[in-house]
Amino acid sequence: MGTSxxxxxxxxxxxxxxxEEVIVVRDLCKAFGANKVLQGFDLTVRRGENVMVxxxxxxxxxxxxxxxxxxxxxxxxxxxxxxQDTLALDPEALDRLRVKIGFLFQSxxxxxxxxxxxxxxxxxxxxxxxxxxxxxxALVHEALENVGLMNAIDMYPSELSGGMRRRxxxxxxxxxxxxxxxxxxxxxxxxxxxxxxxxxxILRLQQKYATSSVxxxxxxxxxxxxxxxxxxLYEGRNHAEGTYDELRAMTDPxxxxxxxxx
Amino acid sequence: MTxxxxxGALRGTLLEVGAVSRFTGRFFHEAFRSRFEWRELFRxxxxxxxxxxxxxxxxxxxxxxxxxxxxxxxxxxxxxxxMLPAMVSISVVREIGPVITALICAGRIGSSMGAELGxxxxxxxxxxxxxxxxxxxxxLVVTRVWSTILMLPLLVVLADAIAxxxxxxxxxxxxxxxxxxxxxxxxxxLVFTDLVPALIKSVFFGLAIGVVGCYKGFTTEKxxxxxxxxxxxxxxxxxxxIFILDLxxxxxxxxxxxx
Numbered sequence: 001m002g003t004s005x006x007x008x009x010x011x012x013x014x015x016x017x018x019x020e021e022v023i024v025v026r027d028l029c030k031a032f033g034a035n036k037v038l039q040g041f042d043l044t045v046r047r048g049e050n051v052m053v054x055x056x057x058x059x060x061x062x063x064x065x066x067x068x069x070x071x072x073x074x075x076x077x078x079x080x081x082x083x084q085d086t087l088a089l090d091p092e093a094l095d096r097l098r099v100k101i102g103f104l105f106q107s108x109x110x111x112x113x114x115x116x117x118x119x120x121x122x123x124x125x126x127x128x129x130x131x132x133x134x135x136x137x138a139l140v141h142e143a144l145e146n147v148g149l150m151n152a153i154d155m156y157p158s159e160l161s162g163g164m165r166r167r168x169x170x171x172x173x174x175x176x177x178x179x180x181x182x183x184x185x186x187x188x189x190x191x192x193x194x195x196x197x198x199x200x201x202i203l204r205l206q207q208k209y210a211t212s213s214v215x216x217x218x219x220x221x222x223x224x225x226x227x228x229x230x231x232x233l234y235e236g237r238n239h240a241e242g243t244y245d246e247l248r249a250m251t252d253p254x255x256x257x258x259x260x261x262x
Numbered sequence: 263m264t265x266x267x268x269x270g271a272l273r274g275t276l277l278e279v280g281a282v283s284r285f286t287g288r289f290f291h292e293a294f295r296s297r298f299e300w301r302e303l304f305r306x307x308x309x310x311x312x313x314x315x316x317x318x319x320x321x322x323x324x325x326x327x328x329x330x331x332x333x334x335x336x337x338x339x340x341x342x343x344x345m346l347p348a349m350v351s352i353s354v355v356r357e358i359g360p361v362i363t364a365l366i367c368a369g370r371i372g373s374s375m376g377a378e379l380g381x382x383x384x385x386x387x388x389x390x391x392x393x394x395x396x397x398x399x400x401x402l403v404v405t406r407v408w409s410t411i412l413m414l415p416l417l418v419v420l421a422d423a424i425a426x427x428x429x430x431x432x433x434x435x436x437x438x439x440x441x442x443x444x445x446x447x448x449x450x451x452l453v454f455t456d457l458v459p460a461l462i463k464s465v466f467f468g469l470a471i472g473v474v475g476c477y478k479g480f481t482t483e484k485x486x487x488x489x490x491x492x493x494x495x496x497x498x499x500x501x502x503x504i505f506i507l508d509l510x511x512x513x514x515x516x517x518x519x520x521x
């Protein structure tokens with residue numbers, strides 16, 4: 001997104017945020033060879049809350065959410081999602097838990113060999129949801145109407161623009177109506193207007209389906225617009241935490257560097 | 263320095279062999295466990311089997327015809343021209359049919375699997391599948407490997423039949439042999455134990471093509487450059503394995519005295 005757009009916060013109101021902790025990460029460590037990416041990171045997300053993890057490129061933000069969803073196994077630490085210790089789950093139990101967790105990839109990760117309709121039907125078929133053709137069709141239509149792309153239903157991902165791919169990716173992420181959604185750089189690579197539209201769409205759908213979110217980004221416009229709370233990931237650890245305004249008021253150079261263009 | 267490089271290359275080769283073996287082991291572990299991905303298996307059988315038909319058929323036809331034309335002068339020199347149908351059919355069924363079909367499939371299917379899965383890996387599609395609660399190994403790898411295991415013997419039988427038919431055309435280019443006489447000469451020379459070892463080894467060829475193609479795709483790294491490398495190395499490694507398996511199959515057939 002651009003650097004000067006005056007976005008007003010649309011983050012969920014504090015009274016909509018529950019007390020139940022849906023994600024609890026403690027002392028998370030992950031290294032790739034000699035490169036220690038995470039060195040004891042902590043994160044707590046409550047029901048209905050939007051938490052943004054802010055960090056520079058390569059600081060380990062994506063590694064963090066890949067550990068949360070079980071794509072990567074941390075070297076140390078604990079991860080609890082919806083009360084379940086994800087590191088202790090067997091593959092079948094982890095798959096069942098993943099139905100309740102949506103993941104929007106930075107690249108959208110749409111299946112190239114499938115049309116938009118087949119991309120959206122894929123998670124439904126996999127989990128035996130809406131097995132009747134009409135029910136499945138209704139869910140696909142609802143998902144596409146949510147993102148305003150009904151006309152793309154029979155198109156292939158290669159025929160879509162970057163913004164459209166991100167919207168379809170969001171529709172596929174939300175089609176199983178997950179309780180938690182993890183967003184990996186949702187606006188990276190998009191122009192400021194499309195980026196703002198995507199964030200507004202994320203917030204609208206979050207209110208509609210009452211999800212909790214972890215948003216990974218280095219984009220402060222996303223932070224301002226969507227986050228209830230921001231955790232700054234710096235050198236693998238929690239460096240600072242607070243609302244957008246609290247962080248902006250900080251004098252710490254490691255935090256201030258993120259606001260250099262704001 | 264040279265010794266150090268050679269040691270490094272040997273170590274890399276052994277690590278690769280270990281990784282492919284583990285990948286094959288995982289395939290057998292997952293291949294017989296529910297849930298079976300029937301829909302995807304049929305789709306892969308169509309893509310890898312049915313769509314390979316034209317290429318296999320054309321190659322088999324040319325192979326049968328050329329073999330007949332090339333062998334005729336030698337047999338004629340010994341006054342054994344009437345042995346031509348028998349010689350060509352035994353060569354085709356025992357050796358040339360399975361090996362040529364497998365090499366064609368290694369090129370067509372192996373490269374396609376390496377490139378497709380490699381591209382899915384670098385664009386996070388495999389991760390997306392996993393976070394949606396689908397076992398990508400079972401969905402993508404098991405179905406593809408089963409499809410090559412099942413389709414290759416069928417393609418080999420078809421290639422054999424077309425090559426023998428091409429031999430009939432080749433024989434009649436310089437002579438007149440009726441179809442019934444040709445058939446009699448072919449089936450008099452062939453026995454059941456010519457076909458069975460060939461079909462068994464084609465199952466192993468199918469396993470090698472599927473496993474190598476999927477392994478190279480599934481372990482792709484370093485972006486689009488890695489995708490190209492995965493496709494290329496899948497063909498090279500699968501072709502090499504086909505020759506090694508063929509050598510082993512010949513030895514086993516000899517030991518068991520099946521010919």
